[in-house]
Amino acid sequence: MTLESNLGADPGHYDREAKPNLWLATSSGSPDQGKVLVNSSRESSVMPHEESWISEIVPSNAAKIKVIGVGGSGGNAVNRMIESDVTGVEFWTVNTDAQALTQSKASKRLQIGQKLTRGLGAGGNPAIGQKAAEESREELSQSLEGADLVFITAGLGGGTGTGAAPIVAEIAKELGALTVGVVTRPFNFEGRRRIAQADEGIAALESRVDTLIVIPNNKLLSVITEQTPVQEAFSYADDILRQGVQGISDIITIPGLVNVDFADVRAVMADAGSALLGIGVASGKSRAKEAAIAAISSPLLEASVNGARGVVFNITGGTDLTLHEVNAAAEAIYEVVDPNANIIFGAVLDERLQGEIKITVIATGFSAEDMPVSLSPKETATHQSMRPMSTTSNPLGQPSKPAATSPTPAVDPDKQQSGLDIPDFLRRRRPQR
Structure with missing residues (x-):
C-alpha cells in the first residue's frame, strides 16, 4: 500500500500539506516570523488536522539611548563622544547658534528658536534659551520620540544650555524616558554672573530629570597642571561629560564580563535626584582597588559617596582583567x-586599556538628613595623597607624574594604628548583613 492510496491524495498534495513548516526568526517575510511553528498537516478521517505551537520567540529590543548636547559645551561634549567611538547611542546637537551647529559632528542637529534668535544664539541669556526651546517644542518632542534613556549634556552658565536644557528634560520625561542630566558648573574665572546663572539652571534641571550629575569645572584645577592652556582646560571639562555618559551607556550597550540591562539601570537612577560622579584609573599590581579608591575619592567629587543608597559603577579593563580584580574593586566600593x-x-573589556583599569562610579540615593557634606580643601588634599601616583592616572586618563616619595605600601585594614591619615569613610568596614 502506498502513501498516496492511504491518504487518498496525489503526491503533489502530500508535498504541499504533509511537510512540517518550521519558521525560526527568518527574514522571509512570513506573517509568523519569529515564531517556531510545527504544522504537521494530513487530510484524513483517521488523523485530523493538528497545529501545535511549541514556543514563541520574542525579538529582543535593545534600549534606545539618545544623547542630546544642548548649547555650545553640550555640542562639544557630543563631538568628544563621537571622536571616542561611544557606541550604541544616537547623538543629537541642539543649539540656537546656526554657526555652531555647522561644526557639530553629530548626524542629527536641531536649530531651536529660529524665529526668536534668527540663528544668532542666545547671547548668554538663559531666558532666550528657554523661549527658543519653547518655540521649538514640537521639533524637540519629535527628536526625543522613542527613546528609553535620554542623556542631556550641557555646560551651564550660558544662554542656550542653561535655558533650553530644562525644557528638553521636561519633554523627555513627558515621553516616558529615563532622563539623566550630565552638566558642568563654570570655572570661577568665568565670573559670578555665569555661576549664578548655572545654579539657577541646576535648580531648574533638578526638578525635571530623574538623575542629575553636576561636574564642577573648578575641581579640574586640582588635576591639571598650572601650564595647561585655557582651551585645553575646557576640553578636559568636555571629556569629563563624555566619561560620565559613557560610564553609564557602556554597561548597557556593550556585552561584557558582567552584563547589565536597562531595567537594572532604571531601578537605580529613576527619580534618584542629585548624583555624584567619580572616575579613577590605575595600573600596577593593586590596580583594581586603587582605581576604585581613586573613583570614590576623586577630586571631581564635591561630597563623599559615603551612605549612598544607589550606585552604578562600571569597570573597564583590557583582556588581562581578572575576576579577582573585579571583586577587589567592588569590595572597595561596598x-x-x-x-x-x-x-x-x-565589567567591560576594552583592548586599548592593556595594563590599566578604569572605574566610573555614579552614586545616588542621598536623603535630606544625610546629604553628603562637601569636602574641605584639606580633606580633598588628603584624598589625593592616598592615590599612589606612580601607578594611578588622573580621572582624565592623562598619566600623572611620579610622586617624589615612594608609593604608599599596602596596609592590612585591621591595622589602623599605622599613623596613616586615612579618612573615616574608608576605615569603616561594611556592616555584615
Whole structure:
C-alpha cells in the first residue's frame, strides 16, 4: 500500500500539506516570523488536522539611548563622544547658534528658536534659551520620540544650555524616558554672573530629570597642571561629560564580563535626584582597588559617596582583567556605601586599556538628613595623597607624574594604628548583613 492510496491524495498534495513548516526568526517575510511553528498537516478521517505551537520567540529590543548636547559645551561634549567611538547611542546637537551647529559632528542637529534668535544664539541669556526651546517644542518632542534613556549634556552658565536644557528634560520625561542630566558648573574665572546663572539652571534641571550629575569645572584645577592652556582646560571639562555618559551607556550597550540591562539601570537612577560622579584609573599590581579608591575619592567629587543608597559603577579593563580584580574593586566600593544599597555594576573589556583599569562610579540615593557634606580643601588634599601616583592616572586618563616619595605600601585594614591619615569613610568596614 502506498502513501498516496492511504491518504487518498496525489503526491503533489502530500508535498504541499504533509511537510512540517518550521519558521525560526527568518527574514522571509512570513506573517509568523519569529515564531517556531510545527504544522504537521494530513487530510484524513483517521488523523485530523493538528497545529501545535511549541514556543514563541520574542525579538529582543535593545534600549534606545539618545544623547542630546544642548548649547555650545553640550555640542562639544557630543563631538568628544563621537571622536571616542561611544557606541550604541544616537547623538543629537541642539543649539540656537546656526554657526555652531555647522561644526557639530553629530548626524542629527536641531536649530531651536529660529524665529526668536534668527540663528544668532542666545547671547548668554538663559531666558532666550528657554523661549527658543519653547518655540521649538514640537521639533524637540519629535527628536526625543522613542527613546528609553535620554542623556542631556550641557555646560551651564550660558544662554542656550542653561535655558533650553530644562525644557528638553521636561519633554523627555513627558515621553516616558529615563532622563539623566550630565552638566558642568563654570570655572570661577568665568565670573559670578555665569555661576549664578548655572545654579539657577541646576535648580531648574533638578526638578525635571530623574538623575542629575553636576561636574564642577573648578575641581579640574586640582588635576591639571598650572601650564595647561585655557582651551585645553575646557576640553578636559568636555571629556569629563563624555566619561560620565559613557560610564553609564557602556554597561548597557556593550556585552561584557558582567552584563547589565536597562531595567537594572532604571531601578537605580529613576527619580534618584542629585548624583555624584567619580572616575579613577590605575595600573600596577593593586590596580583594581586603587582605581576604585581613586573613583570614590576623586577630586571631581564635591561630597563623599559615603551612605549612598544607589550606585552604578562600571569597570573597564583590557583582556588581562581578572575576576579577582573585579571583586577587589567592588569590595572597595561596598565598604563606603549604605549596607542595603542597590548596586548595579558592569565589567567591560576594552583592548586599548592593556595594563590599566578604569572605574566610573555614579552614586545616588542621598536623603535630606544625610546629604553628603562637601569636602574641605584639606580633606580633598588628603584624598589625593592616598592615590599612589606612580601607578594611578588622573580621572582624565592623562598619566600623572611620579610622586617624589615612594608609593604608599599596602596596609592590612585591621591595622589602623599605622599613623596613616586615612579618612573615616574608608576605615569603616561594611556592616555584615
